[in-house]
């Protein structure tokens with residue numbers, strides 16, 4: 001998230017995982033922690049059971065941790081800015097904020113204060129459905145804690161207001177002096193094993209490794225020298241995946257290399273995605289299995305899995321850790337870095353021979369590549385090059401990682417790493433408050449599509465199921481997709497547990513069995529995107545957050561019909 005990177009250095013946990021077990025209060029929102037981050041979920045349970053930490057859960061679904069919580073707020077989906085502003089309203093109104101911290105370490109407080117002034121608990125109740133008294137209790141409890149940690153995940157970010165939601169949480173944390181202290185912070189629980197590492201190393205359209213902007217000429221000059229390619233790096237911000245699909249459909253994007261992603265099932269409004277991929281002149285997919293996306297490719301490049309290669313993963317608390325090869329890859333599969341280097345070498349050679357041909361006619365377009373480039377001998381060599389160009393990784397190398405992981409920033413060889421960020425001062429200097437107004441989701445229920453559809457995960461499967469659905473044990477426990485529905489709604493539609501229903505949105509329709517549950521509130525259904533037989537992303541809305549470019553996976557409007 002570009003906006004966040006600017007505000008907080010990057011979208012990583014500000015604090016370390018083990019601080020969960022030493023803090024006084026934990027506020028968890030938009031995170032089904034025990035199913036999606038079971039290790040962190042266990043830490044939260046231990047903190048509550050053994051250390052008497054207070055737990056506040058804010059989630060439209062009755063997730064497992066609700067059982068451990070002192071306070072559970074159940075907002076309507078997509079109303080997070082409203083309840084967070086409401087908590088701030090109470091905290092400011094009752095004088096519970098940390099005046100000294102706000103004065104010494106932050107800026108922009110007054111503008112935020114003016115905005116939240118309108119969000120009385122009674123007004124917030126109208127928007128969110130959270131009883132005003134519960135909101136007051138939660139606000140007082142959060143403000144009273146000496147140290148309070150906020151944990152959040154996709155229930156906060158996968159909205160057209162995702163960036164606003166995170167800014168509001170930052171307002172809340174800063175108002176009570178909770179950023180830059182042990183046991184505090186604003187902690188996004190990152191999703192994939194190495195999504196943090198991928199972002200840190202520049203797998204984003206707007207930044208080079210270490211979140212250094214591609215639009216900064218000094219940064220570009222530094223990388224041009226460090227990479228010694230002789231190629232001028234582009235200073236243009238690239239497209240996100242969600243922008244590439246429309247570009248392909250409009251003929252502005254000709255070719256794509258997809259590495260380890262299955263967007264035909266995982267992207268919002270996915271029938272649109274398949275059409276976009278089919279419109280390309282060239283689609284290359286690099287994966288460990290022949291996925292739904294790979295089936296559309298002109299060329300499939302077989303990759304080695306995590307257990308079949310060396311490298312590093314950086315986890316959600318910014319800890320860089322070694323991954324070691326345990327098995328040989330099957331068949332012709334290669335490690336991703338080997339495939340990328342081999343591709344780059346071939347492309348370089350093509351460009352070189354084209355240039356040789358052109359220079360005979362006297363018009364050289366780009367400077368030639370230096371030969372010998374892209375012939376790394378090992379992942380360690382690539383890591384050293386990265387560390388040399390990335391201040392936050394500068395002190396990390398494979399030798400040091402032999403003795404355990406290191407948390408960035410780790411700027412020099414003897415630096416011990418950094419458990420929590422923004423100590424004494426924010427990375428950007430002063431912490432900035434943002435005035436944020438509540439905006440409803442892009443699509444809300446109406447007469448024709450009366451239900452909210454929320455989507456997410458269950459414990460037993462991973463994303464599009466390419467890996468977990470190959471496990472017989474997991475398939476035994478969770479063999480098929482389903483629609484979670486509240487008992488009241490089921491009754492009014494004449495549906496009983498296990499009945500087949502059709503779920504229809506403005507974009508598509510799917511069929512699945514109903515699972516009756518009290519996890520969903522009335523008026524809301526839930527499904528996962530784990531099962532290709534129940535491709536829930538045919539339904540979801542591809543409206544994007546303007547800054548994060550994340551689609552609104554967590555809210556769209558649907559109709560439910562019983563299938564006879």
Ligand SMILES: Nc1nc2c(c(=O)[nH]1)N[C@H]1C(S)=C(S)[C@@H](COP(=O)(O)OP(=O)(O)OC[C@H]3O[C@@H](n4cnc5c(=O)[nH]c(N)nc54)[C@H](O)[C@@H]3O)O[C@H]1N2
Nearest residue numbers: 030031032036061077078153154155191456457459462463
């Ligand atoms: N078993 C398993 N674990 C996984 C994954 C997996 O596929 N399977 N995927 C990994 C990845 S990449 C990710 S990103 C994480 C995701 O981890 P989570 O974000 O915890 O998982 P989700 O199921 O997407 O659920 C988000 C939570 O947000 C709540 N929610 C929905 N709408 C709203 C809303 O409007 N406001 C608020 N405050 N909450 C809302 C949902 O009820 C749910 O509890 O999980 C990671 N871990």
Ligand SMILES: Nc1nc2c(c(=O)[nH]1)N[C@H]1C(S)=C(S)[C@@H](COP(=O)(O)OP(=O)(O)OC[C@H]3O[C@@H](n4cnc5c(=O)[nH]c(N)nc54)[C@H](O)[C@@H]3O)O[C@H]1N2
Nearest residue numbers: 260261262263266286287288303305455456463464466553
């Ligand atoms: N409706 C709905 N949709 C969602 C979400 C939601 O909550 N609701 N969540 C979104 C989120 S947070 C995420 S992260 C995405 C996930 O979406 P995707 O990343 O598209 O889903 P995966 O199924 O994890 O696909 C990863 C692919 O990588 C392959 N793979 C695994 N290891 C390797 C490797 O080492 N090398 C290579 N080359 N390939 C490998 C796997 O076989 C798999 O095909 O889904 C998003 N989509």
Ligand SMILES: [Mo]
Nearest residue numbers: 190191192195
């Ligand atoms: Mo994710």
